[in-house]
Amino acid sequence: MPNDWKIVLGILTVAVLIGLASLGRLHQRMKSLSENSHADEQARREVMAAPVATPTDVTVKAMMYWQSGQDQLAPVAVELPLSADPVERSKQVLDALIAQPTPQQHTLPSDTTVLGFYVLPDGTAVADFSDALATETPSGIASEQTAVNSIVDTLKADVPALRRLKILIHGQEVDTLAGHVDLTGFFDLNTAPSQAPIAPAQTGNIPSTVTSPSLQKTPPPTAPLHGD
């Protein structure tokens, strides 16, 4: 073999070896980034989903609407300490709903967090969920409807003061949950809500990110707003 060919062959061999080594490092780097991202998400969720406890907490049997078979819901009685304040009570209930005990019962992505929950004087509730609810719910009418129904049915059963629900994703009104189920309107909760007095006012106001035109049509508050 001529010397020129040997040199070319040698260079090529070295280049291939360098390439393989780089690929290995790239793979390790991507794996590390993926693990870090997952760990960050877990840490964020743990901070955001710290258990809500209030002085008025009383342990009661709450009804959780979890999955029972394909895209079917069934109520499950769970003993939970729940606040008398509808805002805190709703957050406690939704946190418990998200922390579903088995993967088979999942209706909501486990990375979902409740970023905020507000109740207007007329009983309209506004639930603000993290992006995970939209990005990790399987796309489809049945799966999205199951997710929404689990939220609606659980709040309906456990927080009688709420009349209807608006779902926001990361503070914004969105067209659909994951491409199918309409989130531009309100979901009926208790059309004849209990007359139990709304709990004392909490600190905070409705955030500026609540931009629903329908919400803006709500009459001016006649009582203090409740929110976190």
Add this chain to the structure above:
Amino acid sequence: MIVLDPAHGGTDTGARGETGAIEKDLVLDYARMARAELQSEGFHVIMTRDDDSNPSYADRAAMANSYRNAIFISLHVSSTGSFGTVRTYYYEFGSAPNVPAAKTAGPTERTTSLVPWDDAQLTHVGASERLAGAIQAQLALRFSGSPASATPAAVRELRSVDAPAVAIELASVSVKDPNSLAAEAGPIAVAIARGLQSFRTAMSAGAR
């Protein structure tokens, strides 16, 4: 006029299965098969897309809204659910401040010719429920394990349609053999055609 709506398209693939099933392609095949079946039975048919485009919700609704006496049928494949089961949905309105009680409204109760675009489906909820029931009854005969009756749901695509409108969703792209989903196009087409015949007959009888 029957408006067949293959959901998604373009960069919006819809549900994707691990074995390669893609919702936007499957529903286009289903719509083409249904179009052929319906045309053979004398129905006039258009499709909201006949290629890999992705019209907006408003554009899809506009195609139906530009015809008198249109019927809108949206086709979907889910990412979850027991394979081979099918559900037909009709729009369910909530009680937004600007939306009157939907269930009490009917086609003859419209008091103004100005229809809010976002609530165009409101006056057709009753007819849509009957249409969904007629199609679901036919689907249940052909797809074992499917519910016997239609399901109310807030399906975004239906909201702005000023005509009876339903969405049909087959489960699911998670199937091991994607070809088995393609094989469902024929039974879906026949069920839609039989359901529409049944709905048309019932509406004609009601009008007399």
